[in-house]
Amino acid sequence: MNDLPVTRALFDEFMVPNYAPAAIIPVRGEGSRLWDQEGREYIDFAGGIAVTGLGHAHPQLVAALTEQARKLWHVSNVLVNEPALELARTLCRLTFAERVFFANSGAEANEAALKLARKYAADHFGPDKREIIAFTPSFHGRTLFTVTVGGQAKYTEGFGPLPPAITHVPFNDLAALTAAISERTCAVIVEPILGESGVISAAPEFLQGLRELCTQHQALLIFDEVQTGNGRTGQLYAYMGYGVTPDILTTAKGLGGGFPISAMLTTATIAASLNVGSHGTTYGGNPLGCAVAKAAVDLLSDPALLAGVRHKHERFLAGLRAINERFALFQDLRGQGLLIGCELVAAWHGRSRDFIKAALDEGLLVLVAGPDVIRLAPALIIPDELIQEGLNRFERAIARLCSQSAP
Numbered sequence: 001m002n003d004l005p006v007t008r009a010l011f012d013e014f015m016v017p018n019y020a021p022a023a024i025i026p027v028r029g030e031g032s033r034l035w036d037q038e039g040r041e042y043i044d045f046a047g048g049i050a051v052t053g054l055g056h057a058h059p060q061l062v063a064a065l066t067e068q069a070r071k072l073w074h075v076s077n078v079l080v081n082e083p084a085l086e087l088a089r090t091l092c093r094l095t096f097a098e099r100v101f102f103a104n105s106g107a108e109a110n111e112a113a114l115k116l117a118r119k120y121a122a123d124h125f126g127p128d129k130r131e132i133i134a135f136t137p138s139f140h141g142r143t144l145f146t147v148t149v150g151g152q153a154k155y156t157e158g159f160g161p162l163p164p165a166i167t168h169v170p171f172n173d174l175a176a177l178t179a180a181i182s183e184r185t186c187a188v189i190v191e192p193i194l195g196e197s198g199v200i201s202a203a204p205e206f207l208q209g210l211r212e213l214c215t216q217h218q219a220l221l222i223f224d225e226v227q228t229g230n231g232r233t234g235q236l237y238a239y240m241g242y243g244v245t246p247d248i249l250t251t252a253k254g255l256g257g258g259f260p261i262s263a264m265l266t267t268a269t270i271a272a273s274l275n276v277g278s279h280g281t282t283y284g285g286n287p288l289g290c291a292v293a294k295a296a297v298d299l300l301s302d303p304a305l306l307a308g309v310r311h312k313h314e315r316f317l318a319g320l321r322a323i324n325e326r327f328a329l330f331q332d333l334r335g336q337g338l339l340i341g342c343e344l345v346a347a348w349h350g351r352s353r354d355f356i357k358a359a360l361d362e363g364l365l366v367l368v369a370g371p372d373v374i375r376l377a378p379a380l381i382i383p384d385e386l387i388q389e390g391l392n393r394f395e396r397a398i399a400r401l402c403s404q405s406a407p
């Protein structure tokens with residue numbers, strides 16, 4: 001039985017069809033490169049969807065994981081463990097936070113943040129303050145609560161009834177929020193840069209306005225930094241670049257460099273509402289995850305690494321502009337740090353996925369952010385030579401796609 005070949009066909013045979021993975025199966029990674037079952041090499045501009053900020057098989061993460069694996073894997077939250085305590089202390093030292101809750105995914109960190117906001121309001125202001133305001137478009141995860149807060153019909157259709165008291169207003173539209181927020185609002189949740197929804201940065205005045213309105217209406221400001229956190233923007237967390245401090249921050253994707261772990265950060269006063277027994281998860285703060293994340297955060301908080309991210313952003317943009325001079329394919333090149341969006345010109349709208357396939361054929365992994373935007377989220381330590389080689393492959397993919405099937 002174990003000698004049977006493992007092929008892509010098994011996905012369709014044995015797995016729930018909620019994904020549509022590519023035809024190749026990667027089996028090994030090192031730094032910013034992957035190899036598939038056939039030994040073919042790929043340059044990774046996707047980073048496992050903005051997760052593997054330190055690349056694949058980073059020696060210090062492998063060491064942290066294997067060292068911890070020999071000692072202790074799991075004890076549950078009936079007991080605390082050393083890696084969790086060390087990681088919590090590190091995150092508090094590096095951010096505005098005074099208290100940390102660990103979970104396993106971005107959706108779970110947001111679920112905790114939203115539940116905490118409701119509970120805090122119930123504790124301090126009574127039962128009528130329960131409305132959550134979120135923005136369109138946005139993405140906060142796939143649990144029923146977070147997917148409802150995300151507010152995208154294509155992700156909630158068929159899953160109702162949905163949780164109530166959630167309001168949506170347009171992103172980057174401060175007037176709309178001013179009109180919507182009231183004493184019934186318990187929280188406003190926002191992505192500092194829309195990740196899944198097109199790599200669109202919040203305007204600094206927008207986030208400043210949010211901060212002021214939340215303070216004025218005694219609503220908690222939640223920054224969903226699941227995608228923008230852990231060095232992705234060239235700041236350890238994007239809020240630091242904006243100079244706007246939230247009441248609750250969620251982080252996941254880059255936190256464990258590929259090991260599943262997430263965290264919700266907040267102040268001691270707000271945290272007090274998650275009293276004993278009010279919330280929890282079996283694996284949250286697991287020693288393996290926390291040991292890896294501690295090693296990752298130690299590396300990602302290095303000012304030299306963060307400066308490198310900002311420098312590599314410029315390299316990417318220069319290369320992409322040069323490609324665009326030849327093909328006039330992008331109407332906008334944007335993003336912060338190594339979260340980069342290439343918005344296709346109108347004639348190519350709806351076709352971003354075609355570029356994933358074309359890039360793969362040239363030995364390059366890229367992402368999309370919606371139907372009109374190609375998204376790049378490589379490792380934050382990708383060497384300059386691999387940026388250049390990856391861009392060369394991207395250019396070949398574009399040349400082929402344009403010659404074969406220009407609109």
Ligand SMILES: *Cc1c(COP(=O)(O)O)cnc(C)c1O
Pocket residue numbers: 104105106107108110139140141142191195196224225226227252253
């Ligand atoms: C990916 C993402 C999530 C969901 O994270 P999961 O780990 O998939 O649950 C939530 N918010 C943002 C901004 C994300 O990019």
